Amino acid sequence: MRKCYFDHVATNPLHPDVLEAMMPYFKEEFGNPLSVYEYGMNAKKAIEGAREKVAGLVNAKPAEIIFTSSGAEANNFALRGIALARQNEGRHVLVSRMEHHSILNSARFLEKSGFAVTYLPVDKKGFVDPDTVKKAITKETVLISVIHASSEVGTIEPIKEIVKVAKENNILVHTDAVATTGNIPVDVRDLGVDLLSMAAHQFYGPKGAGALFVKQGTRIVPLIYGGIQETGRRAGTENVPAIAGMGKAAELAQKELQARMDYLRPLRDRVIDTMANVKNVVLTGDRENRLPGHASFCVEYIEGEAMLLLLAAKGIFSASGSACSSKALKASPVLLSMGVPAGLAQGSIVFSLGRGNTPEDVDYLLGEFPAVIKRLRDISPFSEGWGDKEEGGECTVKK
Amino acid sequence: MKFVENVKPDVTTDIVYMMCPMHLLKLEEQMKELEQGQILEIMTDYDGALEDIPAWCDKTGNEFLGMEDSGDFFKFYIKKLTR
Incomplete structure (x- = not known):
């Protein structure tokens, strides 16, 4: 049949070239990227190479890319990390009703932690109206999170217009670009966002690798505490094969987009x-x-x-x-x-x-x-x- | 602890919310970039830095000028003496 x-x-099937790029890190190159000897240095090199490629795909600087285990982790990190980092400036967050559960449930967690959350309505095509965003902003608003495109209805949101409204009010903007990164042009500078989530398996990379773009100079409270991986912002020994695969998938996506x-x-x-x-x-x-x-x-x-x-x-x-x-x-x-x-x-x-x-x-x-x-x-x-x-x-x- | 005000740094590094021991790694990394006599400002929320940064200065022969407490985080000032 x-x-x-x-x-x-x-999810997407793995691109054969991606699997090939991952294989050495399952086998002979098994080192911990924090180790100072050859095995560690080779693993570290793989991660930094992948960081450059992922950054290239979304027009970010390599230092602005934090690897995570998934798009969901990147979303949790963005919402909770920014809300906590900016809570002295305000305790109000805007999210759209189109968001993935990793955003909606993080928003509910914030509500239970004493933050106010406004859930932005959408029109019948699934668009978030920037004017609605404008009206929902209060003096307490510190973050707006709107999905770049819903995987359920495919609608691509007017993120640039939403960013414009946010910037007039000194509010940070996060977008969940899990469905779009590697599938349509995603340019963090052009969009103007401060944070952007992505997942490798949505562009023929492996599961178990995601990333959060965090604009240089943006403070974010870690979600996972521990060591100095990802410049002390996301602890845990890195999933080197998956990250290497994400890098290769990003390189291919950029070339073939x-x-x-x-x-x-x-x-x-x-x-x-x-x-x-x-x-x-x-x-x-x-x-x-x-x-x-x-x-x-x-x-x-x-x-x-x-x-x-x-x-x-x-x-x-x-x-x-x-x-x-x-x-x-x-x-x-x-x-x-x-x-x-x-x-x-x-x-x-x-x-x-x-x-x-x-x-x-x-x-x-x-x-x-x-x-x-x-x-x-x-x-x-x-x-x-x-x-x-x-x-x-x-x-x-x-x- | 020595407190200072209105220090004019040559370079500022913001590592607020970055985990320990980033305060020492970034300190070392940034100091390498500085010219002798220049001042580095490090912003961090990590209270372990209160002990670690002056101790690092003693050990490496650089001058710990002092710190400022903004309430939410600390600002440390270090003058590069070594080459």
Whole structure:
């Protein structure tokens, strides 16, 4: 059976060149980067080389990159580290409702620790309005965190405009760029952000390596205490193979970025354009301003999980909402925050394409998916509402 | 402890919230960059530096000018005497 992996926002397969770059650090180059002899120096060299490449990918200085174990750690570090470092200046933080759980749960931790948190609403396409940010700012606000692009609906947020508002008020800005780094151009100087999170496995690097960009001169309280790794800001003996792999993945992403985007966009557009013509299927997120390989939909009267299972039986691997929402069988908080009705949000499905997908994979998907919808529709107790979609219009749920 | 005010440093290093022993590593690193007679200011929140920085100056033959306590963190001033 054909196998088509359309879940690149969950994780990416490792690039073969990345695996090759990692191998020596699993074997003969096993040293601790803090050791002063040859083994240690070689490991240290690998880390510093990777730091330069990751910095290069996002146009940062190498000293501004702190390696972490994941994007989630980078997000926790940013939110908690900055809030604590700046608490004497104010105790208010703004985060959007589109954020990943690593931001939302960190925000909840801050609330329990006595900080005030404002959760910024989004519009029906998933955009955070800079004017809304402006209105939510108080004299106490010290940090704004808005995701660069949601992996669930693919919408790319207007970070530059949000930064502009923040800078007028001397507020730091963090963006979770886990879904975007290595997939679209990410330039910390152009965006103007003070902090930016990334994860290697989202651009064909390994799991277990992430990084936080911290603009030079920004104070941040560590999340993990211990030794002097990462200039005393993130302790723990480094995951040298994973960091070396992240460096190689960053180098490849920088080199191939345009080609990867040019390859994925037409494939994505074909999925979107074809599915838009299927009755009762609604595109979620913005049509234009979205991740290059990202096509997400809600299908009326059908549960996302059911679609996932039937598609998986056909060798098509996709996702329904965020991984944790999917596991808990809850309607996605991201979709609910966009005003998608709870019933419709249950029918969420996300196809995220990557460099390994071929046009034939997309043909296969577009052949099988409508059939899966039809099969589920035929057994759906709600199918009487089916077929009410207006020609060329957006689908709405009957009240 | 010797307290000073209004010292004009030639170079400032901010290592607030960076973990021990970064105060000694950065001190050593920065002092190498300085010319003889120049003054280094180190900003840190680490209270172990109260003991370590004057001791490092004694050991290396550099002059510990004193410190300032801003409330949230300390500022240490060191004059380079050695070549």
